[in-house]
Amino acid sequence: MKKEILDLLKTQFESEELLLGEYGIEREGLRVDAEGRLALTPHPKVFGPKLGNPYITTDFSESQVEVVTPTYTSMSKTHRVLTDLCDIVNNQIGEEYFWPQSMPCDIPEDDQIPIAQYGSSCQKAIDAEEYRKGLSARYGSKKQLISGIHVNFSFTEEFIQKFHRIYGKGESYKDYRDRMYLKMVRNFLRYRWLVIYLTGTSSTMHETYIAECVAKMHPTGDGSYIHPTCVSFRNSDCGYKNEEPLYPSYESIQAYTEDVRRFVARGDISAPKELYTQIRMKAEGVDNILESLENDGIKYLEIRTVDLNPFELTGLAMVDLDFIHSLMLYTLLKEESNYMDWQQEGLDNEEGVAVEGLNTEILLTRDGQPIQLKDWALEILDELCEMSEILNLNYGETLLTMIARVKDPKQTYAYRIRELTKEKGFIQANLDLAKKHKEISWNRRYATQAFTEYELSTQILIKECLNRGVQVTEIDPSDNFLILESRGVKHYVKQANKTALDNYITVLAMENKVVTKIILKEHGIPVPDGIQIDAPDQSKHWAQVFAGRPIVVKPKSTNYGWGISILDQGGSVEDIQKAIGIAFEYDDTVLIEEFLIGQEYRFLVIDDELVAVLKRVAANVVGDGQSTIRDLVALKNQDPRRGVGYQKPLKKIVFDEQTLLYLKLQGLTPESIPEQGVQIFLRGNSNISTGGDSIDVTDTMPQKYKDLAVQAARAVGAVFCGVDIMIEDVAKENSSYGIIELNFNPSTDMHAYPYQGQERPIAAYTLKALGLIDDIGLTEEDA
């Protein structure tokens, strides 16, 4: 690569401009049972219709899940969304596992492999099934089960426009862009062998795969087969390839489309999309790809070389993705040789590396001349390092990792998976990895990896959208603002449940305790009796009126418990005056209400439906007769659901002044050792935010209180409504009760991921209320 070009580019482009692009990833993978056999169950219903979910669908087989990220301008974001999608698959496939290998698991014969079912609801569905039947007939179903990674890559249009402005020399923008991408395609085909060497992982297989392929391998027992030098069977002639090599021209779009039409015409392939190349040129149009390429030009490139990496939950390590990115820039900048037979040479090198890459002596050919893999690889990686350094791309670490893989083949994935297969057998080795991935996904099921700048409730909603195939557009992360779209319905959503479903005055009425009470009373719903004080000089009068009665004194409009005094045993005139004074610090109006005795419950109502009831219990530990309170707290805090800040559904218990005081009042210190089974409370308040436990009691709550909560939400006209009900004793037939407060932006994560009890699919209820999905259907809990 010419250094002067890099030096020139450096003056013209910020590294940011070179790094931004449009990136998307597709990952296929088989569903398998606990013994590593292909799952013969249908695609999980929760993912909705296969043609309707843009994120999670099937590929060839009903048992072959395909996850598809949207495109993002950062590779890292794309990869994190891929992680979220794979987490969702892991959590939604019940007792099954997401097979981590490109080469299939323990599979039945061709006719037993279920082809993806689309129903027969529309022509598209019928076509999809017909196409798969054709593939099965032509290539056999087994081969179709090979899974892989596709990386979709493009520069931003702004970048290409700038390139065009500087270097375009009068050529039209579309032609210039096509020429850029065509050069990249040609160079990628020249250097694809390096991608295979560095990322290949399909060096082993199972005896149930196609017999002729198995025959090329060596058995190691347990039905496992390995090969001494193989890197990627998927990229060998045993992989997913056309029957005969096809070399369409990449000199121009016109030449390319002519060739592909010819291949179809003479029956080499049934359709343009059956041309299985290592890299594809993609256009705006999907169904009429050739015409769209001609008319609109190349929109992005699809890199199809990469095997599933079984060591990675996503099937693709970030470091490999970064390498691919650096290589794509290289394909743009690297000058081309004028060697004529470069396509044949590219295929030879590809298949050579695929089968013999771990042979340290392997020779490839470059422009017709033999060259050692290692020498050529290091030469390319050196150039990449120089490029990264000059253009300030920060790929040094990544490239060092790749150089190490070249210098020491034992560091390749292919070598590592072969050794693991020798040790555990093909099925067990991959199944163990799948189980590990599944456990990781489960433990972090409440959050996302890609949307951590959002509040937890919004993350949960986004995750549900990815799960259900509802399209998410992020419009202002700092404000938790999204657009959700599905089936022609479009909603703006803020903070997970602020939507167009609620009207403005309902929210304002709920924000105002006085107005809320007026409305509830009007609807015959029991609320605590009380009065309102508008001026501090009325304090004494009302203090006299309420002296000795159990009351709550609170400011009119705060929501976080600030300024509230609970005088549940009744207070003196002075006590009450003091409480009124405190409340006046928070609002111009102060309320005195009768104190309702009992336990407070949070009822969550969404769209006229009671979806969850929660009891909140103050931070506590239960003794084991041996551990100190401090140790018990530490143990409880190890729960991955507990954290600090707004990213976890439960909070860590901390020893602050209030905790210590609260323990002291019980004659305890953090070093006290509670007896077996004795529950010790560490605080008086039951807020989740101070380490309290959330306990789902939806199923045991008597119906009449659930009805009351729905009735209260209806009274104010709220679609999303948290209803706080104080109940003397739920078990008592004629228990007293009353509504303490309504909340227009109720916390949802505490219901979705409670400390104890059933996890409730709140986000699904939200999507249903918004008309974005039809039913709650299967959920993580049910699955």
Added chain:
Amino acid sequence: MKKEILDLLKTQFESEELLLGEYGIEREGLRVDAEGRLALTPHPKVFGPKLGNPYITTDFSESQVEVVTPTYTSMSKTHRVLTDLCDIVNNQIGEEYFWPQSMPCDIPEDDQIPIAQYGSSCQKAIDAEEYRKGLSARYGSKKQLISGIHVNFSFTEEFIQKFHRIYGKGESYKDYRDRMYLKMVRNFLRYRWLVIYLTGTSSTMHETYIAECVAKMHPTGDGSYIHPTCVSFRNSDCGYKNEEPLYPSYESIQAYTEDVRRFVARGDISAPKELYTQIRMKAEGVDNILESLENDGIKYLEIRTVDLNPFELTGLAMVDLDFIHSLMLYTLLKEESNYMDWQQEGLDNEEGVAVEGLNTEILLTRDGQPIQLKDWALEILDELCEMSEILNLNYGETLLTMIARVKDPKQTYAYRIRELTKEKGFIQANLDLAKKHKEISWNRRYATQAFTEYELSTQILIKECLNRGVQVTEIDPSDNFLILESRGVKHYVKQANKTALDNYITVLAMENKVVTKIILKEHGIPVPDGIQIDAPDQSKHWAQVFAGRPIVVKPKSTNYGWGISILDQGGSVEDIQKAIGIAFEYDDTVLIEEFLIGQEYRFLVIDDELVAVLKRVAANVVGDGQSTIRDLVALKNQDPRRGVGYQKPLKKIVFDEQTLLYLKLQGLTPESIPEQGVQIFLRGNSNISTGGDSIDVTDTMPQKYKDLAVQAARAVGAVFCGVDIMIEDVAKENSSYGIIELNFNPSTDMHAYPYQGQERPIAAYTLKALGLIDDIGLTEEDA
């Protein structure tokens, strides 16, 4: 009155309990033309259907407006609402005047007096007209034109319940309450002469009144007639009375209803409501009054003795209302004599005082014994003073005023109006007062007297409701929260335009400038280009990008202009970094937008309709060649529309540091004398809140910008929307323009009462959007 009773009551009741009640006032009044002739125009259309407006309707004649306050627990609030209603009438009757006298103006003969028209849309309307025709036939239309004040009085139910608990002795609550009110009625009838003496004002009349009545008076020229001793012709036999005195029993409800039924049966009156007593017992039911009295008991008392006070805009002075209140308490507490002929005596005393009250020698009879008016009056007033003192009622001042009227008849209204009539003539004296009242009402047309704890925009809305007959329920004044109801439609409204019409997410989208821009752009609406900065460490990069370009730097989510820097000439990297730093003090996200040149206009859209466009001009004065800037400001500040705080549509210009600096930069001081016609600006910013001028430009604004504003509101789905559009030059065909901001809670009072230009009936548009009225119809401006 027995002192021991007062002493006992003092220990049992707080003065507040004795003063709270349910008070309502009705005031009738004729519409007259500029010459004091009865207006023959129809009842103003703006008040809506007569049967549909509970506040402003007609009485007997089409030309006789009747205003009716809702009931309030405080006399003072009721009186202030009466003021607002009278202000509305004054402002809505165009060139006509609201006749301030009980005795009619210059009226035509009976058959020329228009009876109130109700249309024939329903049975109720037909009945109302039929009833009036019957009255006209029986009493003549002239008598029906006499107008007066009715005061509706009741204790609160809580008060009566407490009385009943203490003194009830096993009697049912309903019976006890009836007995309380019956005693009050009897006592009121005994003491009503005192009310007539103290408040009577109908001591003069016009020659066009009924001939037999005029014949009893002395002419003073100009068609005016006076009488040497008369206090209240309205309460004499020339007033609005039954043909023969009727004395129903007030011993029990049963006895009363039997008597009234007998009067109807024998044809003395056509219906129970035709029994014109000085005080009426009112029940829950209106149409079936006697049955309702029997079944539900007495709900309140209607005091009908009081003449219109022409010296008062409302027709009723607060001091007289206070006196009536004290007298009502007196009627409850004062022991009764057992004199049998008390009803006849009450009538004799009434008519005696009515016609001869100003005769200082007049003798009344008490329990059959003669007594001088003055002696008896002072005795009663003394007892009232004692009552007020012991029970801490704070009526001392009021009672002193009344004592003065007794001691010196020249201080009575009757005397004063007689003297004024002698001086100016009957028509002119009253017309001058009416004109004065009308001017006062006009000058304070933008605000209310009764709802001053609300923001001005809410006051304007309440006033429009009173105008249109939309029922207003105040549910939280400190939060500007109302319920508005009309024709079966009910709306909660906060701060004048936060309603159920707007959905929550629309408001949140408008609150967020980034989201607003995304939505507007999506709809093809021009917005300034710009970028968003999420972290201060990006400041330098963006400062470099925007250096030298005209830009605005602003925090993402504030609304009051805080933290905004306008670099309209372009800034250096350092300038921009500094501006970004300032903006980051207000929000976590900062926007940089291209600066649009031109003038900013505020477009107000309500429910898809462009209702007003405003230009805001910075605080300024225009020189006269003689006055200093300080004097010109003082003069401009005299505009009654200018004030401080949130009660006026314009703000006073103040000389603060910024003003002085701004003048200094122009080489001026407050003592400079600008030349004739030269406009001097006192500030750089054009906010109304800092003394800026609001100028309505709705009629001259080109349609395309109005359409754009409506389109923008529609894009975000807003029903109430303030749209700020920057326009390079409205006069230019291809002027550049762009939308700067949308406001979900747009200020409305600046459009309703601009400094210059047409006043826009914003509140009426709001009520129409809410479905509470049918059309904007006539407005203050049109009228």
